[in-house]
Every structure is written in structure tokens, then in C-alpha cells.
Amino acid sequence: MHVVIAPIRREQADTWIAMRGRLGPEWFVTRIEGFVREYFQTGRIDGLRHVVLLAARSDGTPVGFAEVSLRDFAEGCAAGPVGYLEGWFVEDHARRSGIGGALVAAAERWAAEQGCTEFASDAELSNPAGLEAHLALGFDPVCDIRCFRKSIRS
Numbered sequence: 044m045h046v047v048i049a050p051i052r053r054e055q056a057d058t059w060i061a062m063r064g065r066l067g068p069e070w071f072v073t074r075i076e077g078f079v080r081e082y083f084q085t086g087r088i089d090g091l092r093h094v095v096l097l098a099a100r101s102d103g104t105p106v107g108f109a110e111v112s113l114r115d116f117a118e119g120c121a122a123g124p125v126g127y128l129e130g131w132f133v134e135d136h137a138r139r140s141g142i143g144g145a146l147v148a149a150a151e152r153w154a155a156e157q158g159c160t161e162f163a164s165d166a167e168l169s170n171p172a173g174l175e176a177h178l179a180l181g182f183d184p185v186c187d188i189r190c191f192r193k194s195i196r197s
């Protein structure tokens with residue numbers, strides 16, 4: 044399938060919002076309208092510099108996106124800035140045809156243009172497809188993290 048990958052335009056914001064809704068996580072989705080506004084005004088999401096890449100078929104039908112940030116630090120990386128794959132999604136019907144890989148390649152190009160020499164990402168252990176896709180695209184696993192929470196009294 045031939046796809047065009049380019050930074051998302053303001054008039055495509057609804058597509059980004061809809062796809063993020065399908066990707067999750069819930070905390071991000073509940074704040075997406077504010078993040079979209081911030082991104083188009085400042086090039087940042089939650090204060091962190093980003094590019095959002097949209098993949099679309101040649102007839103314009105959107106099929107996936109990648110949100111890529113510049114982080115000061117990422118696990119396993121030597122020094123910042125590090126290009127970081129914050130969000131990565133391809134519509135169900137378009138998977139396994141190279142679009143996810145093409146998005147990552149474009150994300151890596153953007154990060155390299157910003158001066159990064161390393162590119163990083165994460166995937167939940169409960170997402171075997173996400174884990175496998177990272178390995179297939181040349182990412183090396185660097186560490187496993189279990190997240191914790193508890194309620195505290197003020």
C-alpha cells in the first residue's frame with residue numbers, strides 16, 4: 044500500500060484525536076484537545092517538543108500516526124536529546140503492510156535532523172504485537188519497568 048507520511052496539518056486534527064482515542068491511554072485521551080491546541084500553537088505537547096506524523100493513502104485516507112518527542116533522557120541511552128516514539132498507531136485494517144515501519148523511519152529521520160544520535164521507545168509487556176514490531180524494526184530491549192501507584196492523604 045502506498046502511503047504518504049508528513050507532519051500533521053491543523054485541518055487534520057480531528058483525525059489525530061480519533062486515532063489517539065483508539066490507541067489510548069485514557070489519561071492522554073482525556074487531555075487530547077488541550078494537547079492538540081498546544082501542539083499547533085507551540086510545536087510542543089505537555090511542554091515537550093514534538094512532531095506528529097500522519098500516514099495517509101495516496102487518496103488522502105489517513106491510516107496511522109506517530110507522535111515523536113525530543114527527550115533529555117531515555118532509559119538505555121547515553122545522552123540527550125533522544126528522539127522518542129511517544130505514540131504509534133496504524134488502523135487495524137492497514138496493519139502488517141509496512142506503514143508502522145515507514146512511520147518509524149520518518150520519525151527517526153526527523154530526530155536525526157534535530158541532532159539526535161539515538162532513538163527510543165517503550166511498549167507495555169501486555170502488548171506482544173507492539174513488542175514484536177519494535178524488535179523487528181531494530182530496537183534493542185534495554186530494561187523492563189513495572190509501574191506502581193498508591194493513594195496518599197494530603
Ligand SMILES: CC(C)(COP(=O)(O)OP(=O)(O)OC[C@H]1O[C@@H](n2cnc3c(N)ncnc32)[C@H](O)[C@@H]1OP(=O)(O)O)[C@@H](O)C(=O)NCCC(=O)NCCS
Nearest residue numbers: 131132133138139140141142143144166172173175176179
Ligand atoms: C504496532 C503497530 C503500529 C505496527 O504497525 P504495522 O503497520 O502493522 O507495522 P509494519 O507492518 O510496518 O511492521 C513493522 C515490523 O513489525 C512486525 N510486526 C508488526 N506487527 C506485528 C505483530 N503483530 N507480530 C509480530 N510482528 C509484527 C512486522 O513483521 C514488521 O517487521 P518486518 O519489517 O521485519 O517485516 C500496529 O500494530 C498498531 O497500531 N498496534 C496498536 C497500537 C500499538 O500497539 N502501538 C504501539 C504501542 S508500543
